[in-house]
Amino acid sequence: MNKIIMGLIMSLIIGFHSFAEPVKADExxxxxxxxxxxxxxxxSGAILYGKNEDAKMxxxxxxxIATAIYAIEKGNLDEQVNISEYATKIDGTKVYLNQGEQVTLKKLILGMMVxxxxxxxxxxxIHLDGSLESYSKHVNEFLKKEVGVKNTHFTNPHGLFNENHYTTAEDLGRILNYAMKNKEFREIFGTKKIDWQGESWSTTLLSHHRILKGEIPYEGVTGGKTGFVDESKQTLATTADNGKVKLSAILLKSESKRKIYDDTIQLFDFGFANFKTSIIKKGEEFKTANKKFRANQAVFVTEPIVQxxxxxxxxxxxxxxxxxxxxIQKLQLDEVANKRSEVKKTSRKPEQNGILPMNPVIGGGVFLMAAGFWVLNRKQKKGRRYRSR
Incomplete structure (x- = not known):
């Protein structure tokens, strides 16, 4: 019975599942x-500011950031990872792992991010997919299917330069926003320092993000990641929250660290001064002309603080x-069908009980004729009584 009732309720709703469509905001x-x-x-995913946001970078x-959320969702954070010789010989910044060393997956993610x-x-x-080639295949599938990137292709998990390793500012924003929905990622992304106990060294690792660790003061910053190779110049990802709106800022190819942090602060100042996040509740209705629409799920939307x-x-x-x-943002709602009372039709013949059913007009005429005969009959009887006297 409950299934039937739910089916009837759902049959009143016409349309597709609600979705949010990000739109670039005001200049x-x-x-x-x-x-x-x-x-x-x-x-909400709304784009509040963009500069070459869809350009290949x-x-x-x-x-x-992508490696971290992929590992968190695919792996077991408590499992031990055996460090291969291949991993220890990579170029660039390291946490100086030893071949054969056993390290938990979560600790590796922290060392990678901090x-x-x-x-x-x-x-x-290598731990997740067995080889770099297999990892590249699977992480790209993950980013397309789960995150919805449009112009991203990663050949490695670290970001060392490769012509076929590219993305866009908008895609990176999508990846970061997706990752920030995960509690484990949020904690790691916001970590400023960790005590590192390894076979090669024991030290305190500090975040390279100058706003996150407080070297450049800015209230509300919740996480950050830096990047640099010669071909990419300075890159920076940062999140912030003022209690009214949560923001993600991606900056790519800056000539200097000072300028990229200035850019980030400009973006956050603009976002906090002009926008807030609201919630359209599940079932909330909107009317236009003679139609009615509703959201079939709760969804975040970005709105200006004024106007x-x-x-x-x-x-x-x-x-x-x-x-x-x-x-600023678009959301497809579902149309709610108009409820109209309908006369139920039946194939069963009416019971006659010895009286033939009549058309109302014919029935009325028959009634008047019967009444006329009755009156005439009464007059005739009355006349006979008078004559008999």
Whole structure:
């Protein structure tokens, strides 16, 4: 019975599953020195600022954001990873792993994210997929299927330069936003320092992100990752939260560290000053003309702090608009069918009980004729009584 009732309820709803469609927000007076940049609402995915956000770029160590969330979702953080000789011989920044050393997967992810250890990244990839080639195949499938990247192809887990290892600022923002939904990732991404006990050395690893560790003060920063190779220049990923909106900033190919942090602060200042995150509740209804629409699930939307406008098209597309009527975000709603009371039809013949069913007009005429005969009959009888006297 419950299944039947639920089926009837669902039959009143017409349309497809609700989805959020990010739209680039208003043009701003921001002056960003980095070659590519994007500022996004971490929860809704709305793009609040973009500069060459869909241009093909080399991400350097921001690649490790993808490696981290892939490892967290695919692996067991408590399992021991056996370090291969191949991983120990990689170039660049390391946590100085030894061949044959046993390290937990979580510790390797921390070493990769906090100290940007390339040896830790490579050890993770080999542990998860057996080889670098297999890792590349599987991580790209993961990013397309689970995250929805559009123009990303990774050949390695660490970000050392390869012409076929590329992404975009927008895709990196998508990857970061996806990762930030995971509690383990959020904790690791926000880690400023860790005590590292290894076979080669014992030390305290410090984050390379200058805002995250407090060298450049900025209130509300919740996580960060740096990157650099000659071909990529400086790259930076940062998240922040002021209690009204959670923001993700990606900056690519900056000529200097100072400029890339200045760019990040400009983006956060702009985002916090102008936007907030709201929730459209499951079942919330919107009307336009003679139609009614509703959201079939709770969804985050980004709205301007002032001059916010929600407008629904006749097709059920809800557009969140800001200053000058420019779109910030779009959401497809489901149409709710009109409830109309209908007379139930039956194939059963009516019971006659010896009386033939009549058309109302004919029935009325028969009644009047019968009444006339009755009156006439009464007059005739009365006349006979008078004559008999």
């Amino acid at each position: 701003t007076p921001i002056q960003i020195a980095s070659e590519a940049a994007v500022l996004m609402d971490s929860q 080399y991400p350097a160590s921001l690649t490790k 100290n940007s250890g390339n040896d830790a990244a490579l050890a993770i990839a 916010a406008e929600r407008k629904v098209s006749p097709e059920g597309m809800l557009t969140i608009k800001g200053k000058n009527g420019k779109a």
